[in-house]
Amino acid sequence: MRTVYLETFGCQMNELDSELVRGHLESLGYRFTEDPAAASILLYNTCSVRELAENKAYSRLGLAGVRKKKGEELLVGVLGCMAERDGVDMLRRHPQVDLLCGPGELDKLPNLIDNATRTAAISGFNRGEVDGRVALAGNTSRRSAALSASEDDLESLDLARAFDPEQSAGKARSAYVRITRGCNKFCTYCVVPYTRGAEVHRPPDGIIEECRRLAEAGVLEVTLLGQTVNHYRYTHGIAVTVDGVERPQVGPGLKAFRNEVIDDPATTTFARLLSRIHDEVPELARIRFLTSYPRDFGDDVLDAMATRPRICRYLHLPVQSGSNRILKLMNRGYTVEEYLDFVDRVLEKLPDACIAGDLIVGFPTETDEDFEETRTLMQRVPFKNNFIFKYSPRPGTVAIDRFPDDVPDEVKRARNNDLLALQAEVGARVHASWVGRETEVLVERITERSSAPAVSAADGRIRLGSGLSVSPGPNAATPTRPVQVSGRTPGDLITVFDAPDRSTAESLIGSIVRVRIEGSGPLLLRGVSV
Ligand code: SF4
Incomplete structure (x- = not known):
């Protein structure tokens, strides 16, 4: 039996891809390990959006190359965005790589592994030439035709997923769809x-079916x-069907969006999809979505969020800059x-909505005035958090060819730090506004931070959590310590609270607990279970 080590870099989409790849390979008899040294197949699901993620992937490839040079019979595969972007170039520059598989071809990965294994059996695991490996590369063309979308086998990969809550991150009952x-x-x-x-x-029927299966497997949040x-x-009217089942469909051009509300019953809009999942899969306690594009967001979506309580009032709305230029x-x-204007519409319809953002500092030609406008925008919007990045030119983008990377690194760093400090102030205000309220927390994990001592030095009483305490009796055994757990509110606010002991804390993971918020910081809420 072959053992696979799979490491994922980048966004949630990559995390989901990796989960599906793992399920697919496991169903074919592959075993997975967390230890790369114990694996004979190393797979790296890569990201080319951030330089840091890319550098990490290259360093893993370097280590794999060293192992191969020492004579280990290893198969090395690069999946995801770097594979798609670099194609043959990747094989030329990294002879230790045996196979490439872009994000649109992951359903074919078992065949690619099979082919790579056969090729290696014939020509050895440590060959340098590109020929013989190129055929293993994924499809690098942009899918544009309706037919190619309808023939999209990735749909079966999504539908065939076998979700195991015990394997999911933190064993929280959460899944991506x-x-x-x-x-x-x-x-x-x-x-x-x-x-x-x-x-x-x-x-939509495939999506709802997947949500239903996940709920049956114990998932509470999608x-x-x-x-x-x-x-x-x-x-629906124009959908390609196979045996009466609708197939994936290329989306309309950008002009079709904007903020209009569509009444045509033959169209499933995002608002209708959310409503259908909410109404047809009542076992799901939480329905979230990522990532929203700030412009094309109709009021119908906000109305669905306002009227259906299990759709979480959380929006990740990347703004990227506060300068129109x-x-x-x-x-x-x-x-x-x-x-x-959109933020105002959100807060008018959903006053308790939580908003997160993304910002890039040091984009080419960004002046002090542009940066000041970004600061102004940050002070205007109640961002619970912002993912702040220093611009770096990425291969394959328009910006790398069109704009010189002319903002010095020390300026980027200073602006980055400035925005982090400002976000800490904004985030502290947002979190403080929740103090005194009650909310529900889906518990994800036990925190690493040690909790307050069980016995208070001041009064000698044993703290049980939830504001309760008792006096230790004369023959009292060593008291158990409260254990801090962490989870998220429907608005995605990180919340910590104490469970009375470790076994209670462990039993809370994956459940929803009502919590009264008693304190806050720039990044989290502190509460007690009620
Ligand atoms: S919306 Fe812009 S930033 Fe987001 S994935 Fe598309 S091109 Fe990239």
């Missing part, structure tokens, strides 16, 4: 439209995934005013 793949936006700094191809939308998740739209260079397709 992909609803769209690819992106049509072409932001100038981003490689995703080239590596993941055009937007393809899964048929996160619907798409690069621009609110672009989800499936038009920079937004234009980024080709983001909206202005600061449009972004703020």
Whole structure:
């Protein structure tokens, strides 16, 4: 039996891809290990959006190369965005790589592994030439035709998933469900439209079926995934069907979106999809979605969120910059005013909604004035958190060819630190506004931080958590210590509270606990269970 080590870099989409790859390979008899030294197949599911993730993947490939040079019979595969972007170049520069598989070809991975194994058996595991490996590369073309979308075998990979809550991160009963793949936006700094191809939308019945199966397997929370998740739209009248079952469909052009509400019953919009999942899979306690594109967000989605309590009031709304000039260079397709208008609409319809953002500092030509505008925007929007990145030119993007990377690194670093400090202030205000309220927390894990001592030095009483305490009797055994657990509210606010002891804490993981919030910081809430 062959043992696989699979490491994932990058976004939630990659995490989901890895989960599906793992399930597929396990169903074919492959075994998985957490220890790369114990594996004969090393797979790296890569990300080319951030330089850091890419460098980590290269360093893993370097280590694999050393092992191969020492004579180990290892098969090394690069999956995901780097495989799609670099193609043959990757094989040339890294002779230790045996196979490449882009994100659109993951259903074919078992065949690629099979072919690579046969090739290695004939020509050895440590050969240097590219020939013989090129044929193992995935499809690097952008999927554009309706037919190629309808023939998309990735749909079967999504549908065939075998979710095991015991294997999921933190054993929390949470799972990702992909609803769209690819992106049509072409932001100038981003490689995703080239590596993941055009937007393809899964048929709603398949998505709902997947949610239902996950709920039956014990999942409480699903996160619907798409690069621009609110672009989800499936038009039934024109759908290609196979044996009466609808197939994935290429999305309409960008002009079809904007904020209009569609009444046509033959179209499943994002709002309708959310409502259907909510109404047809009542076992799901939470329905989330990631990542929203700030422009094309109709009020119908906000209304669905306002009227269906199990759709979480959380929006990840990357703004990227507070300067209209920079937004234009980024080709983001909206202005600061449009972004703020949307935030106002959200907070009007969903006053307790939580908003997270993404920001890039040091985009080419960003001046002090542009940066100041970003600071102003940050002070205006109640961001619970912001993912802040220093711009770095990424191979395969428009920006790397069009704009010189002219903001010095020390300026980028200073702006990055400045925004982190500002976000800490904004985040502290957002979190403080929850103190005194009660909310529900889906418990994910036991924290590493040690909890307060069980016996208070001040009064000698044993703290039981939840505000309760008792006096130790004369023959009292050594008291157990409270154990801190961490989870998330429906608005995705990280919340910690104490369980009376370790076994209670362990039993809480994966359950929803009502918590009263008693304190807060820039990044989290502290509470007691009620
Ligand atoms: S919306 Fe822009 S940043 Fe997001 S995946 Fe598409 S091109 Fe990349």
